[in-house]
Amino acid sequence: MKSPGSRYASRCTICGKPARVNMGSSSYCLSCYNHIADYLAEVETPTNDDYSILALDSEGRTVEFAVERFSFGSSSTWTAVEQVPDDDPRRKWGYVGRSVSIVADARLMSQEEALDALMVKTQRVTEHASMRGTRIEAGQIWSTTARREGEVLYANETGVARIDCSEEGESSIVVDGQSFTPAQFAELLSCFEGFDLYWQVRDATDEPPGWL
Numbered sequence: 001m002k003s004p005g006s007r008y009a010s011r012c013t014i015c016g017k018p019a020r021v022n023m024g025s026s027s028y029c030l031s032c033y034n035h036i037a038d039y040l041a042e043v044e045t046p047t048n049d050d051y052s053i054l055a056l057d058s059e060g061r062t063v064e065f066a067v068e069r070f071s072f073g074s075s076s077t078w079t080a081v082e083q084v085p086d087d088d089p090r091r092k093w094g095y096v097g098r099s100v101s102i103v104a105d106a107r108l109m110s111q112e113e114a115l116d117a118l119m120v121k122t123q124r125v126t127e128h129a130s131m132r133g134t135r136i137e138a139g140q141i142w143s144t145t146a147r148r149e150g151e152v153l154y155a156n157e158t159g160v161a162r163i164d165c166s167e168e169g170e171s172s173i174v175v176d177g178q179s180f181t182p183a184q185f186a187e188l189l190s191c192f193e194g195f196d197l198y199w200q201v202r203d204a205t206d207e208p209p210g211w212l
């Protein structure tokens with residue numbers, strides 16, 4: 001099995017920072033890779049790739065995101081990645097954090113406009129609670145494994161989830177930043193037994209649906 005740090009095993013050929021992109025025999029950090037891709041596409045490189053976004057969740061808590069840009073030449077994917085420290089107690093319950101993406105064409109959208117659009121979408125996604133917790137009282141026994149500290153979890157009527165796959169090929173579903181196995185995800189929905197489930201899969205960079 002690969003160690004959790006294996007994605008950073010190689011170093012950027014240009015600056016020596018941990019590499020994120022491998023191209024043939026060369027590896028690059030995101031910043032150096034973006035500079036090369038922007039240069040080849042003859043688009044202006046943003047002045048600064050280091051931004052953070054603060055958004056409020058459904059309970060008014062501040063959620064901090066770091067912004068990552070991935071250049072594909074004339075267009076870039078901008079992603080807000082929630083910062084979850086390694087020692088965050090929620091990690092015990094599978095909390096991996098939210099991520100929100102948009103795609104922006106550098107010839108149609110300035111850096112400020114792209115960041116603005118990312119901020120609006122990040123707030124919209126973060127403030128929508130896709131699940132809720134029910135307190136476990138002392139002495140109660142719950143069969144569901146979809147839980148977090150002192151609470152069992154159930155899906156809300158509408159929600160958004162990210163479909164993920166680990167390096168080991170195990171699929172998971174991330175709801176409100178918490179990762180669930182397919183079986184746990186089914187347990188999240190068990191409160192709606194007998195109802196129909198409609199779904200629609202969207203690209204991570206697409207506009208969210210109207211109800212969000």
Ligand SMILES: [Zn+2]
Nearest residue numbers: 012015029032
């Ligand atoms: Zn570099």
